[in-house]
Amino acid sequence: MEVWTMHSPAIMPKNTLVDEYLAALPATQRKALAELRAQLHALIPGADEAIKTRVPALRYKNKTVVGFGAGKAHLALYVMFGRALEALAGDLRDFDATNRVVRYTIERPIPDELIRQIVTLRLAEIDRSAS
Numbered sequence: 001m002e003v004w005t006m007h008s009p010a011i012m013p014k015n016t017l018v019d020e021y022l023a024a025l026p027a028t029q030r031k032a033l034a035e036l037r038a039q040l041h042a043l044i045p046g047a048d049e050a051i052k053t054r055v056p057a058l059r060y061k062n063k064t065v066v067g068f069g070a071g072k073a074h075l076a077l078y079v080m081f082g083r084a085l086e087a088l089a090g091d092l093r094d095f096d097a098t099n100r101v102v103r104y105t106i107e108r109p110i111p112d113e114l115i116r117q118i119v120t121l122r123l124a125e126i127d128r129s130a131s
Helices: 016-023 027-043 112-130
Strands: 048-052 055-060 063-070 075-078 101-104
Touching (some): 016 055, 027 063, 048 063
Antiparallel strands (some): 063 075
């Protein structure tokens, strides 16, 4: 019997452009970002996907929560709006981080708990702006 979880690709909303973006990456980057994509969908149930500022992004209530992408020597988690990265600056000091992006490597990924905190802060910001 096959069991599906939120990390199962069949449950995640599909976006062909995001799939194409990932398919164009080297295998190691593609695998790491596919795992991040699944993690983000588990943290943001019902999120839709789009390409925003040339990178895949997850949206909640029609607002961008986070985006993700790859450069030649790094991966990135983009927080294009809000103050989540400012609020977590101390936790991000070991990464190449600004107020809008956290760059990291496959060998040194962003811890799952820190990703959860970033997403939780963004969702709260979006909920506050919607009320």
